[in-house]
Amino acid sequence: MSTSQEKRALTATDFQxxxxxxxxxxISEDTYSYVVTSVNADKEYESQVFVHHxxxxxxKQWTTGNHRNHTFRVSPNKEKAFFLSDRSGTSQIWLTDFNGGEAKKITTFPNGVFSPVWSNDGKSILFCSFLEKDDDITSLKExxxxxxxxxxxxxxxxxxxxxxxxxxSDARGFHDHSKVQIIQYDVTADTFHQLTSKDSDHHLVDLAPDNKHLIFAANxxxxxxxSLVSDLYLLELQSKEITKLTDSKGSYHNAKFSRDSKQIVVYGHEFEYAGATLTKLFLYDLKSxxxxxxxxxxxxxxxxxxVGDMRLGNSETGPVWSSDNESIYFIGSDYGAVHLYETDLEGNLKTRYSNHNHLFGFSYHPETESFILGISHPTDPCNFYKLSADNTLEQLTDVNKSFINDVALSEPEEITFTSSDGLDIQGWLLRPYGFQEGKKYPFVLEVHGGPHAMYGQTFFHELQLLAARGYVVLYTNPRGSHGYGQDFVNGVRENYGKGDYQDLMEAVDYCIEQFSFIDETRLGVTGGSYxxxxxxxxxxxxxxxKAAVTQRSISNWLSFYGVxxxxFFFTKWEHGVNLMEDPTELWDISPLKYAENVETPLLILHGEKDYRCPIEQGEQLFITLKHLNKEVEFVRFPNANHELSRSGNPTLRVARLENICRWFEKYL
Structure with missing residues (x-):
């Protein structure tokens, strides 16, 4: 396998x-809408709504300007449409005639709005907003x-x-006293009605097709x-009566009413394996x-x-009911790929679509039994396809055609080996740009975060960039990763630095043995979060x-517990103890304890507004290693949170990538 020299090598700025x-x-059987997010000339993200006939x-492009426009929904009678936009400074609902015309801002909430849905009769729009206890929604102004x-x-x-x-929280920063409440907007009367008011977050999950009830999630x-409980509640819209559907033992989300409004299907679990618990699918009969x-x-x-670094924007992942209420469609992660699945009401599962790639979202049309699928694979960031009822697949978009035609991308080679204790470990290897047989190349091991996540067959700019810079790149799913069953994903709990470390080192050994072009004297390693x-x-x-780059990392489990x-819950979930129960055990699995052993030149990258793995974790490690006269450097990214590598400021994302490449070029 060789990389075509007719195309140029990928650069750090190419994600832009x-x-x-x-x-x-x-929208109809021959029309759908979608959102395109890109980096504009001002080096900021913008999102635009398109409608494809x-x-x-x-x-047809529906929105313009340097704004984030998304969540486009057409009314059931196809006369009106709304979308969310931050063009006024905060994300608000804008309403327009579907046949064209100027959009009108209908919400002016200071904290913006989210999760809007049409009622089935098209007479109202329901949505969420953060409200203070005494807020009067009729007088709130942006x-x-x-x-x-x-x-x-x-x-x-x-x-x-x-x-x-x-x-x-990493997403919101420091919280105020506002809570998520559900609000109903009457389109004809141009009035608002607050449906929930308790001092808790109420997240709108779904509205019944008969417009009589809605489901919300709350604790x-x-x-x-x-508590980490997330219960489901049924709210009767006319009487405002609330009925609790779950029993405060677990976390439930993505509930959907059946098309006859008699049942709901819902994702959830009861923390049987703490944060490593596989999501379950439940059917709930509203009458019985x-x-x-x-x-x-x-x-x-x-x-x-x-795991990826180019998934900007949300998409439906299910569950979604079939037209006859006899089947349920949803996306599932399995063995390094994401597929579309179908189950009947007895739990008989079958694969509706799979092609060893990443299906990141879909829309289902009940009359035609067809789907719009959003698909990514390692050498094509994303496109939409139509999957017809007869399983024929038709490509609908080619949004990155010029990029793909211009830039050389490395096709991953899948590897699978058996660990020394009998587990099958899956991974992928990228050959470097301009690969030549008989030549030796430096090597970089990438380790994903989570740990309960999954590398696989999707486009990943950072991985491709390292290959473009001349490195063999290995990324694997060690124990603790999703996609390989409950026992596998649970295998890292109370086992950090043991089985997972073994899986990664044996993966490196396997590749060195199998691929003679790897220079085992020039090995690098990097990863973020976990x-x-x-x-x-x-x-x-x-x-x-010979070189390492640690990103948004954890160095000390003792302080992580409190910062x-x-x-306060993750420590117990993953290690079986918290700070007060056994600080010695937490210190034993803290990398900081072993700082004296470090001989590898280490670059530490950390966002200053990271509240998931706070920057003090990087600070402790840097100061300790520097005090020990180790080869170490610390790069701090201002106003960056835990999402820097995926959705952070585009300029800072480029700087992060260039620092990674700089360090490996210096030492490898």
Missing amino acids: NIKAVSEPEF LTDNVH LSKEEKQAKQKEQQTKPLVVDRLKYK LEEDADA KERKLLSGDWSIQPGDTM GGFMTNWIVGHTNRF SDIG
Whole structure:
């Protein structure tokens, strides 16, 4: 295998030339909408809505401007459409005639709105917004730019009083006292009605086709601040009566009413294996109140757990009911790929679509029994395809044609080997740009985060960039990864730095043995989050790597417990103990303990606003290694959170990639 020299090598800035598509949504049997997200000339993200008419193959752009426009939904009678846009400064609902015309902003909520849906009669729109306890939704106004600046300035001179366990999150930063509430907008009367008001977050999940009920997810327990429960509730729209559907033992999400409004299907589990528990699929009869498990013997993980760095925008992953209410469609992660599955109401599972790639979203048309599929694979970032009822597949878009025609991309070679304790470990190897037989190449091992996630057959700019820079790149799914059943994903719990470390080192050994073009004297390793922990662990336990880059990492489980937005429960989940129960055990699995052993030159990359793996984790490691006169460097990214590598500021993303390449070029 050789890389074509007619195409140029990928660069660190090339992700800015890639269009990410998302949100396929059938409007009629021959029309669907979708969203394209890209980096504009100002080096900022923008998202635009398109409508594709299949009969004449015309793609009509519905929105313009340097804004984030998305969540486009056409009313049931096809007369009106709404979309979310931040063109006024905050994400609000904009309403327009579907046949054209100026869009009108219909919400002016200071904290913006999200999760809007049409009622089935097209008379109202339901949505969520963060509200303060005494907010009057009839008089709320979006803050002007000047008002926002004044509020931010006031917050900078005002102490933050914290009295809750869950007072911050990587996505929101420091929390205020607002809660997610569900609101109904009457399209004809142009009025708003607040449907929920308790001092808790109420997340709108689905609206019944008969418009009589909605489902929301919430934790309304007294100990909600210390609990991870997410229950489902049924709200009767006319009486506002609320009925609890689940029993406060687990976490439930993505519930969908059947088309006759008599049943719901829902994802969830009861934390049987803590954060490593496979998602289950349940059927709930609203009349009998009986709950039925459909996924009892399935080994797949419902939902999309694929790791990547170019998935901008959300897409439907299911569950979705068939037209006759006899089947349910959903996306599932399995063995390094993501497929479309179908189950009947007895849990008999079959694969509806699979092609060893990454199906990241879909839309289903009940009359034609067809699907719009969003698909990514390693040498094509994303496109939409139509899957007809007879299983014929037709490509609908070619959004990155010029990029693919211009840039050389490496096709991964799949590897599978058996670990020393009998587990089958799957991985992929990329050959470098301009590969020549008989030549030796430096090698980089990439370790994914999670740890309960999955590498696989999707486009990954960072991996392709390293191959473009002349490295053999290996990425694998060690124990703890999704896609290989419950026992496998649970295999890392209370086992950090042991079986997982073994899997990764044996993967490197396997590749060196199988591929003679790897220069075993020039090995590098990198990873982020859990992958950063593992990078830190590796350099503290072996000197075989000549360079390492640790990203948004964990170095000290003792402090992680108290500083991470998830530390107070994640520590117990993953290690079986928390700080107060056994600090010695947590110190024993902390890479910081082994700093004296580190001989590998280490680059530490960390976002300053990372609340998932806070920057003090990188600081501790840097100071310790520097104090020990080790070869180490620390790069801090301002205003960057845990999502820097995936959806962070485009300029900072480029800087991050260039620093990774700089370090490996220096030492490999």
